[in-house]
Amino acid sequence: MGRATVFTGTMSEFPVNGPGDSPAALELTGLVKRFGTKVAVDNLQLRVRPGCLFGLVGPNGAGKTTTLSMATGLLRPDAGRAAILGHDVWQDPARAKALIGVLPDGMRLFDRLSGAELLRYVGLLRRVPERDIATRSTELLAALGLSDDANTLVVEYSAGMTKKIGLACALIHAPRLVILDEPFEAVDPVSGEHIRTILRGYVASGGTVVLSSHVMELVESLCDELAVVAQGRVLAAGTLDQVRAGSSLQQRFLDLVGYTAAGEGALAWLRSSSSSS
Numbered sequence: 677m678g679r680a681t682v683f684t685g686t687m688s689e690f691p692v693n694g695p696g697d698s699p700a701a702l703e704l705t706g707l708v709k710r711f712g713t714k715v716a717v718d719n720l721q722l723r724v725r726p727g728c729l730f731g732l733v734g735p736n737g738a739g740k741t742t743t744l745s746m747a748t749g750l751l752r753p754d755a756g757r758a759a760i761l762g763h764d765v766w767q768d769p770a771r772a773k774a775l776i777g778v779l780p781d782g783m784r785l786f787d788r789l790s791g792a793e794l795l796r797y798v799g800l801l802r803r804v805p806e807r808d809i810a811t812r813s814t815e816l817l818a819a820l821g822l823s824d825d826a827n828t829l830v831v832e833y834s835a836g837m838t839k840k841i842g843l844a845c846a847l848i849h850a851p852r853l854v855i856l857d858e859p860f861e862a863v864d865p866v867s868g869e870h871i872r873t874i875l876r877g878y879v880a881s882g883g884t885v886v887l888s889s890h891v892m893e894l895v896e897s898l899c900d901e902l903a904v905v906a907q908g909r910v911l912a913a914g915t916l917d918q919v920r921a922g923s924s925l926q927q928r929f930l931d932l933v934g935y936t937a938a939g940e941g942a943l944a945w946l947r948s949s950s951s952s953s
């Protein structure tokens with residue numbers, strides 16, 4: 677693993693199988709994914725303890741979506757292992773997938789259903805008892821500010837509304853672990869606050885969240901632990917303080933991924949003073 681702090685934290689805060697022997701909520705071991713000659717995920721290791729709100733951050737193309745897709749059984753790894761609460765995602769997919777709720781990147785929803793119909797459909801697929809589906813749907817729609825659009829077709833939802841109904845779909849069966857790819861993307865500040873409240877409450881009751889984000893302030897204010905990935909590898913992982921190492925998360929992130937400012941002359945043609953017409 678990488679050159680900075682590596683998380684090796686204790687696992688017993690929210691025991692699953694009994695004190696001391698609980699498996700990680702999510703454990704990725706030696707994950708590799710290549711697309712042609714491109715190595716998108718390069719021997720990636722990650723361990724997320726139960727009861728943690730965990731952030732995965734990295735620059736564009738770092739391999740976050742590819743990693744989360746392999747972690748959730750949507751994309752088969754070329755090598756390595758993904759396990760959810762001790763269940764191998766690829767050897768025992770039914771058990772592993774039953775424990776998770778997923779908001780994938782660019783989620784394809786059955787968008788000719790209304791929001792309420794979609795939640796009912798997902799609830800039935802997830803074997804939520806009939807009597808609970810209506811209650812949970814109503815509560816989720818209200819918590820996410822979608823009550824007024826419960827009967828609107830999802831195809832007519834805005835990008836932010838689509839993200840929120842996708843999140844509701846990920847939560848309706850009360851999974852043990854939710855894996856959310858960019859859950860705050862396109863979401864307005866009020867809805868973002870609602871989502872933060874939902875996720876904090878979920879984690880406080882023993883659930884585990886893994887989310888990807890580009891927004892350092894959000895990760896800093898929300899997550900307990902995080903990993904910085906670049907070029908398919910974990911550069912640093914641990915608690916916020918471990919990863920920040922006395923700096924701001926933004927600065928630490930820039931340092932880790934090797935940010936260098938563009939040279940003086942870059943994009944000179946774009947400056948109005950250099951325009952010839």
Ligand SMILES: Nc1ncnc2c1ncn2[C@@H]1O[C@H](COP(=O)(O)OP(=O)(O)OP(=O)(O)O)[C@@H](O)[C@H]1O
Nearest residue numbers: 711714715716734735736737738739740741742743
């Ligand atoms: N289906 C694919 N075919 C070819 N290359 C792919 C494919 N999916 C991802 N890649 C490549 O793998 C790398 C990792 O992509 P990935 O989408 O996982 O990054 P990311 O960290 O989620 O990026 P972003 O923050 O921009 O969403 C990139 O170089 C991308 O071009």
